[in-house]
Amino acid sequence: MSYNIAIGGDHAGYTYKKALIKLLIDLGHEVQDFGPGSEESVDYPDHVHPLAKAVVKKEADFGVLICGSGNGVAMTANKYPQIRAALCWLPELAKLSREHNDANVLCIPARFVSEKDAEEMVKVFLTTEFEGGRHQKRVNKIADC
Numbered sequence: 001m002s003y004n005i006a007i008g009g010d011h012a013g014y015t016y017k018k019a020l021i022k023l024l025i026d027l028g029h030e031v032q033d034f035g036p037g038s039e040e041s042v043d044y045p046d047h048v049h050p051l052a053k054a055v056v057k058k059e060a061d062f063g064v065l066i067c068g069s070g071n072g073v074a075m076t077a078n079k080y081p082q083i084r085a086a087l088c089w090l091p092e093l094a095k096l097s098r099e100h101n102d103a104n105v106l107c108i109p110a111r112f113v114s115e116k117d118a119e120e121m122v123k124v125f126l127t128t129e130f131e132g133g134r135h136q137k138r139v140n141k142i143a144d145c
């Protein structure tokens with residue numbers, strides 16, 4: 001299955017973003033890069049809001065966000081009720097975020113995971129299906145506040 005992937009973050013995630021874009025293209029996905037375009041210091045919300053809006057409008061199937069800790073990008077993306085952004089630091093967590101939480105955005109803490117694990121997380125995130133069942137009603141309740 002090939003997807004349209006929106007990717008973005010901040011200066012701390014720039015190097016990983018470049019590597020992940022190459023991986024995604026090699027895997028046959030389409031990629032929309034929401035920046036930044038260099039390692040110059042930026043404010044992550046400036047890149048996350050446009051990406052989140054693209055996912056909400058279904059202009060992208062999934063999002064991948066990378067900053068230093070992963071927290072800032074996750075907090076920003078999760079402001080949107082239709083976004084379920086998962087902060088993951090192990091491939092198993094990325095898998096569970098799809099199986100149990102139907103995550104549509106993967107958030108990666110570049111300063112705390114290896115590039116290899118970041119790549120593994122992206123691969124498993126995009127090849128794992130939501131299980132539905134008992135998890136569906138819980139996911140429905142996330143935005144019910």
Ligand SMILES: O=C(CO)[C@H](O)[C@H](O)COP(=O)(O)O
Pocket residue numbers: 010012013041044067068069070071072073
């Ligand atoms: O992780 C982050 C947000 O959650 C940022 O990448 C981090 O805060 C950037 O820090 P600095 O400006 O010191 O490079």
